Amino acid sequence: MIKQAIIPLAGLGTRLLPLTSVFAKELLPMNGRPGIEYILDECIDAGIKEVIFIISKKKIMIKNYFYNDNFYKKIISKKKDLRISNEYKKILKYKKMIKFVYQNKPLGTGDAVLKTKKYIKDKYFLMLLPDDLILKENCSKSMIKVHNKFKSSVMASMNVERKTISRWGIFKIDKKIDNKNYLINDVIEKPSIKNAPSNKAVIGRYILPKKIFSKLLKQKPGRGGEIHITDAIQSLIKENNKFIAHNFSGKYLDCGSMKGYIKSSEEIAKL
Ligand code: UTP
Numbered sequence: 289m290i291k292q293a294i295i296p297l298a299g300l301g302t303r304l305l306p307l308t309s310v311f312a313k314e315l316l317p318m319n320g321r322p323g324i325e326y327i328l329d330e331c332i333d334a335g336i337k338e339v340i341f342i343i344s345k346k347k348i349m350i351k352n353y354f355y356n357d358n359f360y361k362k363i364i365s366k367k368k369d370l371r372i373s374n375e376y377k378k379i380l381k382y383k384k385m386i387k388f389v390y391q392n393k394p395l396g397t398g399d400a401v402l403k404t405k406k407y408i409k410d411k412y413f414l415m416l417l418p419d420d421l422i423l424k425e426n427c428s429k430s431m432i433k434v435h436n437k438f439k440s441s442v443m444a445s446m447n448v449e450r451k452t453i454s455r456w457g458i459f460k461i462d463k464k465i466d467n468k469n470y471l472i473n474d475v476i477e478k479p480s481i482k483n484a485p486s487n488k489a490v491i492g493r494y495i496l497p498k499k500i501f502s503k504l505l506k507q508k509p510g511r512g513g514e515i516h517i518t519d520a521i522q523s524l525i526k527e528n529n530k531f532i533a534h535n536f537s538g539k540y541l542d543c544g545s546m547k548g549y550i551k552s553s554e555e556i557a558k559l
Contacts, residue, residue: 290432290495292407293336293414295327296400298344298391303545312347314418316549319556322353323543327418328382334428336414340387340407342400354383396514401496402504410498412441415517417492419544421552423559427493427536434469435495440530443521444493445470446540453484457518459533460485470533473525477511477518488533490518491540500524 301308307316314324331339343350360376363369389403401415412435414428422444431442448456455478462473474485494517503520510519525531541555542548 289335289410290412290414290435291335291337291410292340293331293338293416293428294340294342294401294404294408295324295416295418296342296391296397297324297347297350297418298342298400299394301544304549312349313544313549314350315353316543318421318543318553323421324350324418325378325382326421326423327416328385330422330426330428331414331416332385333426334414334432336428337385338387339385340389340404342389342391342403344390344392344394346392351388354379354386396509397517398504398507398515398520401517401520402501402515405501405504408498408501412495412497415492415494415496419542420492421541421543421556422491422493422536422538423541423556425536425538427491427534427538430536431493431495431534434532434534438465438469438530438532440532441497441521441524442495442532442534443472443475444491444536445488445533446491446535447487448489450481450484450487453481453487453489454478456489458484458486459488459490461488461533465532468535468537470535472531472533475518475522475525475531477516490533491536493536494521496521497524497529499529 297314301313304313315322364373391400391403427444434442457475457477458479459472460474462471464470500520503523507515510516541552543552
């Protein structure tokens with residue numbers, strides 16, 4: 289059973305400057321709600337019981353969003369507004385399931401994951417990247433089903449345009465399991481078009497084995513001097529650990545770049 293999820297939130301968000309110079313991108317409104325709430329709802333609906341947020345001191349605003357009790361209590365006692373009371377109840381529900389760990393230097397997604405090492409209890413855990421919203425169909429839930437069936441690691445995947453390949457982690461298919469699931473035998477972080485083994489990209493949902501921590505402990509920085517989670521996954525695949533790419537059916541919204549954020553906000557309002 290997958291009961292724990294981790295969410296790396298300690299990145300700088302440079303692609304969303306100037307918004308991110310003072311604001312955490314994960315709290316930016318998407319149709320009136322912070323993006324991170326969509327991610328938390330996905331976790332809850334998928335049966336996750338504990339979510340570990342990896343934040344930094346610079347992004348303490350994310351913790352404050354969930355720990356603003358005195359403020360809410362004062363307002364609610366003065367103003368009888370059902371909407372505000374319900375919003376506060378929702379925040380309390382989220383807060384109960386969140387634990388915070390810190391990565392004060394943004395050394396990469398792999399380094400962020402490593403910060404959760406001592407809190408992961410089971411053999412597998414879920415990781416969600418909050419820049420990637422997937423709506424309409426719960427991607428994490430369907431990945432957990434695949435994991436339960438095949439007892440393997442799973443990554444969300446999607447076909448991308450060839451000209452955009454160098455923005456993504458791209459994987460190589462070993463064999464097709466069914467229409468939605470592929471066994472993979474390699475994954476490369478941001479390859480050139482020439483070196484890309486396919487046009488299938490990894491999207492920000494992963495079911496990872498606890499043994500990835502021992503790989504991360506030894507891992508040297510890769511592309512751009514960062515410790516990438518993709519490189520640790522690649523080492524596990526090379527040692528014959530089973531990884532399945534799952535073609536999800538939900539609606540994908542990229543919220544990590546300025547263009548993507550603007551487009552996603554418009555699309556989400558129409559859903
Ligand atoms: P990205 O590299 O896509 O986002 O990391 P970023 O670094 O926040 O933003 P840009 O690229 O400068 O615009 C994917 C996810 O991993 C987290 C980020 O917060 C984001 O949610 N992350 C990244 C960390 O937690 N720590 C890191 O060292 C790097």
